[in-house]
Amino acid sequence: MTVSSSTSKVLTIDTINPHVRTMEYAVRGALPIRAEQLVRELRNKDNKLPFDKITFCNIGNPQQLGQKPLTFIRQVTALVEYTDLLKDENMELTKKMFPEDAIDRAKNILGWTNNAIGAYTESLGIHEIRESVAKFIEERDGFAADADSIGLTAGASVAVERILNLIISSSNVGIMIPIPQYPLYTATIAKLDAHAVPYYLRENKQWGLNAEELKQVLSEHKAKGIDVRALVVINPGNPTGSLLTKENMVDIVRFCEENKLVLIADEVYQANIYQPERRPFHSFKKIVRELDSSVELFSLHSISKGMIGECGRRGGYYETVNLDKDVSDQLYKMAAVSLCPNVTGQVAVEIMVNPPKKGEPSYNLYQQELNDIYESMRRRSIKLCDAFNALENITCNSAEGAMYLFPQIRFPKKAIQAAEELGKSPEFLYCMGLLESTGVCVVPGGGFHQEPGTFHFRSTFLPPEDQLDQFIERIKGFHDSFMDKYRD
Incomplete structure (x- = not known):
């Protein structure tokens, strides 16, 4: 009509x-x-x-x-979605179609959900999967991680929006963002009627940044009366394809700590590192812990990138570091309003951070x-x-x-x-x-x-x-x- x-x-x-x-x-x-x-x-x-x-x-x-989907993710997803395949009367056929570790993984996940993959989970995501994420972070960085500081989300984009909603308390708030930037940040900041505070990455320095320029940008915007509260870093970079040096990362953490800024580290491309011998990936969580910094950090990861590429499944997570407990409680409340992340996305996160191990049937094919x-x-x-x-x-x-x-x-x-x-x-x-x-x-x-x-x-x-x-x-x-x- x-x-x-x-x-x-x-x-x-x-x-x-x-x-x-x-x-x-x-x-x-x-x-x-x-x-x-x-x-x-x-x-x-x-x-x-x-x-x-x-x-x-x-x-x-x-x-x-x-790009071909990873076989193990699809096998486990198929089993948790169509649970009749796991009934005793069908197991003879199922074992011919699926490797033993995919069957075991599916049974574990179903156990975490009371055999109801279509039911709501905990608001922050299935606790056992958050424990897997914490173990992944510990093994990656060499520092402890806590499942209760991790929230699963329907992709990292949801995490970004939730975090910015938490930080932006008025139209006077400013968020420092890299230029070039991923448009999610300017779009979300505009929707929340806040200020995008740009700092420039230098193309002639492989899209690196200068700490002195950060100070100048911050000073200029504070002089305008803007309440600059956070700094966003996208590393590895989107759209630039760059990777910050460890020295740059140390400068950023110190800058945020000295100026009382929250650090938002978008690290969804951390598996896409093409010159690891010359420029390896370091997480901002690792840098924060090595410096024994008190900076408040949100770090993000996703199943959409890396070699997994499961964009449509919408799975991701954030980890918080040095966050006040009362603020964490409010972040939990925001998650609760959305009930829970979609469950198949959570399943893919579990496999991303806890893939088949050496000696298991699916290990060689997965690798x-x-x-x-x-x-x-x-x-x-x-x-x-x-x-x-x-x-x-x-x-x-x-x-x-x-x-x-x-x-x-x-x-x-x-x-x-x-x-x-x-x-x-x-x-x-x-x-x-x-x-x-x-x-x-x-x-x-x-x-x-x-x-x-x-x-x-x-x-x-x-x-x-x-x-x-x-x-x-x-x-x-x-x-x-x-x-x-x-x-x-």
Whole structure:
């Protein structure tokens, strides 16, 4: 049913929450919307499009681009979802289809849920899974972790929103965020009517940061009367693919401690480390403990990234460190309002942090699948970075982590003028042209914010390895024609 006049509506663009209107989320913005339209056009056999598929490189969504799910996760999930497979009368057949350790794991998980995987769990997630997370953190960092300081969530994004909701008590609060940043942060801060306080990562220093610049940014915003309460770090970096040095991390912890700032460490790409010999991953929890720091820390992890790539299952966790008990109680209350995280996501978190052990039936296959995905992703990151650097007017830092490249592109004046006439940025003009010509969907750098006067775009390196050469050729063909068209 349609209504002829918007004046008959209670909800109009003018009457909804104004802070929702100001939100932007570039990774699912105008270009991905157009890409979805093109997907529908491609279904029409009579379409005149110059390509036969859309390659979604706008978002880190590995299985959308063909990454194989890890077998053990799917086996355990199948068993906990369809419990008839575990009945005595069916076990002979089940043992032929599933390895013994997958059966045992499923039985354990079902025991934790009273054999009701479709029932609500504890608000912070199944206690035994939180214990597994605590053990994983202890083994990773060498410092104790407590299950009661861990909350399971429906993806790390939910954790971010919950934490920012907790911290932002008024419209005068400021949250320091890295630029370039992941749009979830600016979107959530805008929705909560607070201030995003930007600090810049330096491209010429492999997207590192300078502690003195942090002090300057903080001082400037405090002078404006903004109550700066927290600093966000994304490490490994999104969209940059960078990895902070341990020295940088120490500087950040000390800066937060000295200035009474909460530290939010987004570490969802911690398994995506491509130069571990030169630049290994260190968690902020480890740095905080090594420094014996009193800084209040939230650290985040997720099943969506790494080699697991289970984005649609929506599983993740946060750990709190040095948090006041009364505040922890309020965080629990916020979790309780949402009842519980989805249970299949919790199951995947359990397997991520507690995978098959050496000597168990599934160990060799699990490790082989992890290694194959990791090595392929590392090769793809290098190959695509080299391809970008070979293009005219593009420079690109290598990916030390995550699953993205963030190349800088220097546009001819004619391209900048053409974009201005359309009321668009030149990178938007470029990225939309790339999509319309090749079916490749990337995200303009402005959606992540960037240093003024520079232009970038973000691309995943998730296209299948056997299709990467063709993918690169499509980009090169468009890029060369774009530069020729607007050459000064």
